[in-house]
Amino acid sequence: MTATDDFDDFYRDTSRRLARYAYGLTGDAAEAQDLVQEAYARAWQRWRRLAGYENPEAWLRLVVSRLAADRWRHLGVRRNRLTNAPAPPPAPPPSEDTVLLVKAMQTLPAVHRQALALYYLLDRSVADIAAETGASTGTVKSWLSRGRAGLAAAIGPISQKEESHDAR
Amino acid sequence: MPADLDDMLAQLGRDADSIPLAGAPHARQRGRQRTHRQAGVSAALAVCLVAVGVGVALYRPHRETDRTVSPTPSSRALTEVGSPVNTGGPASSVAQAVRDGKLFSAWVTPGGEMYLNAADLHTGAVLWDIAERAGAVTDVRALPGAVMVRVERSVAFYDPANGDTIRRFQVDDADELVPYDNVLVRLSASNGQVVARDLRTGRPAWSDTSHPTARVLSDGDRLIQVTKAGQILVRNAAAGTVLRTITPAKPPGSQFLIAGGRLFHETIPCCDTAAYRIVATDLTTGKSDVILSAGPERFIGMDACGTNRLCILDAGPQNTRRVTALDVVSRRQLWRSPAPDSSAGISANGENVLVGGPGTTAVLLAPDGSSSFRTPDASVSWLGDDKLLMTPALAAGPVTTYGIADRRLTRLGDLPRRIGPCVNTADRLACPTEDSLRLWSLTG
Numbered sequence: 001m002t003a004t005d006d007f008d009d010f011y012r013d014t015s016r017r018l019a020r021y022a023y024g025l026t027g028d029a030a031e032a033q034d035l036v037q038e039a040y041a042r043a044w045q046r047w048r049r050l051a052g053y054e055n056p057e058a059w060l061r062l063v064v065s066r067l068a069a070d071r072w073r074h075l076g077v078r079r080n081r082l083t084n085a086p087a088p089p090p091a092p093p094p095s096e097d098t099v100l101l102v103k104a105m106q107t108l109p110a111v112h113r114q115a116l117a118l119y120y121l122l123d124r125s126v127a128d129i130a131a132e133t134g135a136s137t138g139t140v141k142s143w144l145s146r147g148r149a150g151l152a153a154a155i156g157p158i159s160q161k162e163e164s165h166d167a168r
Numbered sequence: 169m170p171a172d173l174d175d176m177l178a179q180l181g182r183d184a185d186s187i188p189l190a191g192a193p194h195a196r197q198r199g200r201q202r203t204h205r206q207a208g209v210s211a212a213l214a215v216c217l218v219a220v221g222v223g224v225a226l227y228r229p230h231r232e233t234d235r236t237v238s239p240t241p242s243s244r245a246l247t248e249v250g251s252p253v254n255t256g257g258p259a260s261s262v263a264q265a266v267r268d269g270k271l272f273s274a275w276v277t278p279g280g281e282m283y284l285n286a287a288d289l290h291t292g293a294v295l296w297d298i299a300e301r302a303g304a305v306t307d308v309r310a311l312p313g314a315v316m317v318r319v320e321r322s323v324a325f326y327d328p329a330n331g332d333t334i335r336r337f338q339v340d341d342a343d344e345l346v347p348y349d350n351v352l353v354r355l356s357a358s359n360g361q362v363v364a365r366d367l368r369t370g371r372p373a374w375s376d377t378s379h380p381t382a383r384v385l386s387d388g389d390r391l392i393q394v395t396k397a398g399q400i401l402v403r404n405a406a407a408g409t410v411l412r413t414i415t416p417a418k419p420p421g422s423q424f425l426i427a428g429g430r431l432f433h434e435t436i437p438c439c440d441t442a443a444y445r446i447v448a449t450d451l452t453t454g455k456s457d458v459i460l461s462a463g464p465e466r467f468i469g470m471d472a473c474g475t476n477r478l479c480i481l482d483a484g485p486q487n488t489r490r491v492t493a494l495d496v497v498s499r500r501q502l503w504r505s506p507a508p509d510s511s512a513g514i515s516a517n518g519e520n521v522l523v524g525g526p527g528t529t530a531v532l533l534a535p536d537g538s539s540s541f542r543t544p545d546a547s548v549s550w551l552g553d554d555k556l557l558m559t560p561a562l563a564a565g566p567v568t569t570y571g572i573a574d575r576r577l578t579r580l581g582d583l584p585r586r587i588g589p590c591v592n593t594a595d596r597l598a599c600p601t602e603d604s605l606r607l608w609s610l611t612g
Contacts, residue, residue: 003342003357004196011192016185023184037190037198044199046422047342048357048382094183101176120177121184151173 007047011040014057017122021061024117025068027102039063058132104154112147119144200306246567246581247612250292252604262588262600267310271598273605274305274317284317289596292607296331311347335370346386348405353391355384360396364408374408387426394420402451417447417456427472434467448496459499473516481514481523491523503537517550541570552594559583559590
């Protein structure tokens with residue numbers, strides 16, 4: 001099997017999960033598309049080395065986390081895509097609940113968002129998240145708990161606001 | 169009212185699953201483009217392009233030492249050399265290289281046809297051109313006796329005098345190719361084997377199947393082979409003779425720099441979150457030392473910034489970028505200066521250092537580390553030893569030079585929107601635009 005085949009298999013097996021993660025962090029489908037492709041582009045640059053990692057998928061998530069946190073670099077990435085390659089097909093519009101949830105997630109600290117994305121979107125265990133983030137399991141539980149509480153607190157006002165807009 | 173939170177999270181996951189992705193081939197192509205951008209546009213020009221985003225405004229940070237003459241406001245176009253070469257619409261990929269007064273351009277039309285032509289840099293006259301069916305062009309290199317064009321999964325060599333095909337063969341697009349005057353060294357990505365063949369005939373010159381190899385690098389007429397076991401083999405590239413086998417002070421990471429007879433590399437034990445070290449290995453004596461131990465900073469890049477000097481760009485925990493200059497002999501820190509946020513590349517010319525990145529300001533650091541010039545949102549490259557060339561990154565806009573010694577800004581004229589990287593010599597600038605390849609004079 002060639003390196004290309006190997007990489008393509010890896011992409012096929014992992015890209016959907018990475019898209020979930022990127023979408024959970026950014027709440028923006030177009031940004032998630034970009035982040036996923038950029039992360040795999042970087043993976044391909046160092047594929048020979050990365051293929052030997054115990055968990056190359058975690059490396060990809062690390063790249064996505066950094067890119068998502070780095071707004072300026074992210075914008076640069078997006079510009080490159082726009083000028084050098086055809087845009088991927090647009091994502092279908094998200095559901096109303098997702099729009100609401102995304103708005104609420106934007107109010108959370110990045111670590112809470114990251115923990116929620118790993119736990120709820122990728123079905124990672126608390127122990128897995130602790131290992132990936134270098135935090136203790138207690139800290140991860142705290143992030144998840146506070147993240148959920150933050151979402152609930154944010155969704156209420158947003159929801160009421162949306163409803164009042166609807167009423168008008 | 170919103171649904172239950174768990175249901176909403178599940179719905180978010182389902183919505184994420186419906187996001188279309190561009191696919192693995194696109195990611196590989198994008199990875200190659202990143203590699204080529206990072207590698208610079210053309211080593212033959214001895215310049216390094218630092219793409220830093222969009223826009224054209226220029227300013228200087230030190231008004232108290234203001235000796236700059238403002239550029240003359242002008243909207244005149246640059247002086248065009250020769251006639252534009254029609255590309256049949258926006259080219260899907262373009263790569264260009266310069267050697268011996270010739271500009272070699274390869275591009276793929278929207279219809280999927282690849283063209284390669286050679287033009288006289290002085291007059292712009294097209295000397296020859298050929299057309300072929302091919303995938304995306306990823307690299308063009310002008311060698312002493314051949315033009316090497318790499319497309320998706322094949323490589324072809326052409327005669328620089330007339331465009332005749334010398335040789336063509338298939339490669340994995342992750343293979344590394346290192347051309348020398350007479351041999352081409354190929355590292356197979358699939359098995360780590362290194363094979364050198366006569367560049368023109370393809371006849372095997374030598375091979376190494378006993379040291380699975382991670383990287384091959386060129387150093388004059390020597391080949392530097394970094395094995396997967398972490399050893400460094402120094403070979404005569406033409407004969408394959410091993411001149412020295414070196415075990416570096418620490419196992420190599422993924423970024424390498426050869427300068428002043430030394431190989432510099434970073435070390436990353438497991439992943440990007442770990443501390444990094446910089447190792448310097450003398451390729452002649454084999455002496456290998458850790459010259460910088462930095463952590464928890466994240467290594468980004470490095471370049472040689474003078475004799476026995478190394479400048480390193482890294483990022484701290486808050487993503488704060490900085491440049492550190494080291495004396496590689498004494499391991500003494502010479503200076504440390506902040507770099508713009510999001511800096512992603514570093515390029516040195518003599519002891520001057522240029523640092524910048526997509527969407528951020530590019531800063532020129534003087535030999536003492538002080539910030540001597542900055543330009544937001546432009547593409548910056550070295551123009552000879554004493555000037556910078558600023559071109560608009562993506563939009564149409566002015567082309568400007570900056571004299572490092574006299575701090576003079578000179579506006580040369582306007583450039584139309586380009587769709588790919590430009591290449592330049594001291595007096596010529598070549599860029600792909602929406603529908604053509606164009607060549608301009610930088611001297612009026």
